[in-house]
Structures are given as structure tokens and as C-alpha cells.
Amino acid sequence: DADVTQTPRNRITKTGKRIMLECSQTKGHDRMYWYRQDPGLGLRLIYYSFDVKDINKGEISDGYSVSRQAQAKFSLSLESAIPNQTALYFCATSDFPRREASTGELFFGEGSRLTVL
């Protein structure tokens, strides 16, 4: 089983619909991240969380919200989807740098492809 699991893997929806992308991890990491990838733009950070009570906006948080239900679960919501939110979304985790032995390595899920019509 994958260490970082994203659901759904693919989703097609219509403008104005509410969408939730879910992420769960078995790495035991405190830090979780949501990224968006668009062709030619690389990965851009949407939200990140350093623990259940610590959630922070990234560089492109407008139109998105998140929920950290538990250490292992971090969900991304689009309250009212619009076509320019069509993208590949990635969840990632890291132990950066929680303790001296931490490598801070970043682990990614397989991605969720979202199409908004």
C-alpha cells in the first residue's frame, strides 16, 4: 500500500460544484502539504499544516480550504469549483525538521486529476 494515498484519482465536475480531495498517510509525519501543478508552472503550494492545530496558507490559497482531521488526514476543498482550477493536485508529507534525525524528505501521493467544466 502507498504511504500517501489520495482520493479520488480522477474527477470531472461542473462549475459551481463543491469538491473535496482527500489525503491520508501512514508515514507518521506531522507536516502535510497540498500542491497544485499546471503545465509550465511547476508545483505551487496551496495550503500546508504542521500539525492538527496548525494550518497555513500557501501562495495560491484563494478559492480553496483545508481540514486536518487527524495527524494522518488532510483534505482539500473547492467550495465552488471554477474551470481555472482544472489541474493536477498533489498531497505530500514530510518530517521536516521535527527532530535531529529528521531528513526532511518529502513524500508525494499519486495525484488527483481534477477537471472543472
Next chain:
Amino acid sequence: KQEVTQIPAALSVPEGENLVLNCSFTDSAIYNLQWFRQDPGKGLTSLLLIQSSQREQTSGRLNASLDKSSGRSTLYIAASQPGDSATYLCAAGDMTTDSWGKFQFGAGTQVVVTP
């Protein structure tokens, strides 16, 4: 703000040639530097991770170096194969006050290895 740049954006080489991929970053206050491979429409696969105290890491045909003073990391892939065709991304783990714990990505280098 940390900025990570990868040049060139695309690279095509014949099979057997060595690949040299570059990653530059503007702020040397990094915790680590990680290289990833991404196949079209797929997730990111971690290739190598270099801690800030290290100069290089090696795995098989892959070698990555880190020079914090010059703000550069280089990924070398020896004796390239068509299966190495993919996009390669680097990411810097930020330790600056404003961005602590975040990772800044380059836009990637798209590599094509021709048979």
C-alpha cells in the same frame, strides 16, 4: 523569498550520453535539496535527497551534488537510457524565517533520451 530555477527547461540527448541537470536557488538557508522524477501525468518519484551538511549523494547511475555557497545543485545521470525520459524537478527545503518548513520547487527540466 526563495526562488528555485532549473535550466534548461528541456533537453534531448542520444542514448548513452551523460545527462547534467542544473538547479539554482537564491537563498542558502536550506535544510535539504531533493530531486524528483515525474513521468507525464504521474506522481513525483523521489530520486535523491541531499542534506544541507552534505556535498553529494549517489544512487546507481545517479549522482547529485550540492554547493550551498553558490546556490547550486547538479544531478548527473550516467549513460542515459530511453527509460530516463521524464521531467526532473528539484525542491529546496526552506529554513528562512518566513518560509520555514516549506519546499520551493523548480519548474523542471524535461528530458528526452533518443535511441
